[in-house]
Amino acid sequence: MRVTIRDIANRLNLSTATVSKVLSGRESTFISEATRQRVLETAREMGYRPNRVARALVTGKTDIISLWAETLAPYHTEVVNLLMDQMRPYGFELIVTDMVKHPDWRAYCEKFPQWQVDGIIALDSPRCVRVYHEANPMVRTPLVSIGAYYLEEGDFVGVDLYSGAVEAVQHLLEAGCRRPAYLVCEYGHHVGDARYDGYISVMQQAGLEPLVIVAEQSSRPSARQRMHEYLQEHPCPDGLFCFNDEMAIGAYRALCERGIRVPDDVAIVGCDGIMDTEYLERPLSTVVQPVAEMCRLGWEFLLRRIENPSVAPQQVLLKAHLVVRDSSTRR
Amino acid sequence: MRVTIRDIANRLNLSTATVSKVLSGRESTFISEATRQRVLETAREMGYRPNRVARALVTGKTDIISLWAETLAPYHTEVVNLLMDQMRPYGFELIVTDMVKHPDWRAYCEKFPQWQVDGIIALDSPRCVRVYHEANPMVRTPLVSIGAYYLEEGDFVGVDLYSGAVEAVQHLLEAGCRRPAYLVCEYGHHVGDARYDGYISVMQQAGLEPLVIVAEQSSRPSARQRMHEYLQEHPCPDGLFCFNDEMAIGAYRALCERGIRVPDDVAIVGCDGIMDTEYLERPLSTVVQPVAEMCRLGWEFLLRRIENPSVAPQQVLLKAHLVVRDSSTRR
DNA sequence: TAAAGGTAGTTAATCGTTTACCGTTAAGCG
């Protein structure tokens, strides 16, 4: 059986209140140093472990943060890691949920308040946030959205994907591309749309014909397969702006396999700036997300609201910036 | 304010017991269909969300699983993803903890029972398991260890890293290497040791001089930096067996940067079989972990024990197998 | 007609803490 404060109290002929006050650290009334020590000592001897479930029931705090992400692809994992580093000193645990693969993310979001977490971080998950809020208008769990910019109330750390995309496509044109394509995945969410808008705007301004290649998923295998299919039926574009680095790496692999040279035949630019892009034989140009700043601010906003639920919502818009590497540098 | 079953009961002039029985799905006594519908309807109208904290306090079940991993490097993330896929149909949430970066993993493991999770999956974390058990001898939370094989009681899905390493190093010798090195990280844990043993045994049997290169961490940047340092002072080995794929990719990058050709000058073999290894210009040979099987069995064992705590512990030892790709194939 | 059994729902204890609000004791003070 589990050791409870009652067991300790009985053993010492004290009340549970006294034991609780010592063990929880917050002594609302005076407890003598001698008693404190006796309690601490006995707790250690008996192997007492506080029951956080019971504690949470009365305090309303679980010390758990929930992270909603689309997937746990490398980019998202980098974010998870950075967030964990931020949170750790404050003693929170992290529950991670990848919503895209979730069989019923809608019902999950609707019923989410049942978990009683202390805060929610929504990474590029505006759909989930919307469903959650609509189903629970009266719930006020601290929530911060981070990721791609979109119209949003409440705390928010956004990244301007549009101008990042513009920068990338302009760079492709400057590198000499005349028919650069946009490689994206099927499911149209706001991240893909923002980058699409940037791509289209530059192409139109340059008077060039846009070309969009659509793969099933935003993963490496999917992009690789789609590029193979595409190249069997069509001429090769001379540039590739990709929805994310995963797709860029997948496409790159397909090009290698077909003997197409990068960057001479095709210049490639990805998005996100995951670590993998630096470790290819020909490092990948990419629009780097300011993940460190994003996580730092995101956690700052969330913690502020946890400590004081009534502070005014804060919103920040960060810039993504292009990093040019070999995959788009022609001599 | 939050809606409770008491609110529903009051509104309908029923007892909380009746409401609870309907809402929790398990009706131990008869409830008329009419009442059932009224309760369900009212719960929906009032936006009732069950309080899982309160439920957990009485049932002793939180529906939360904890995953202990060393880090969230790509290999571990693949495992996390696979485990989530397994667990999802059963309605469990996952709390992820990366222990290596944890400022005080020891205290964390000692006090872990406070979280009251329903089960623990320890991925390559024997140290944590040991500390946890020693500090909590009477606690019987279902726990399954998965990963590298080591002496272990309780449920366990292991992988025979030793023979995987042997296979890899023998392959390097067959590819013509005469002084292949083992690239590993500083902190000696059982995973590194098992692979080291395999390396040493093959080298000794072949009458060759072992050579171990030690980086600070098992990450790409660390391996890359260490290889640069090493090559400034020493001649280049003609083969590289790496602790994991991360280090292999980092080392590969360093070699590229120094103009050393792979596989002609150096043949490389990594370990784990992460997806990245397939997406390099020159795909990486690697000892693939049977992650899918590992996760499938791991979850099966854990679920079995959750449902019936007294079943006999089950242990399985899987094989890792070498996949030869371009990075070690000489013509 | 009395016992048995089924149906529908209630009572109240319980899970392990926290915490607002009360005692009790003894020292301090005029």
Added chain:
DNA sequence: CGCTTAACGGTAAACGATTAACTACCTTTA
């Protein structure tokens, strides 16, 4: 000596569910 006050700790009511045991009423059945 009587009163105040600080020091130390206890009482008991939450928190929001679950659940064993029980009541009350209505039908069967022998």
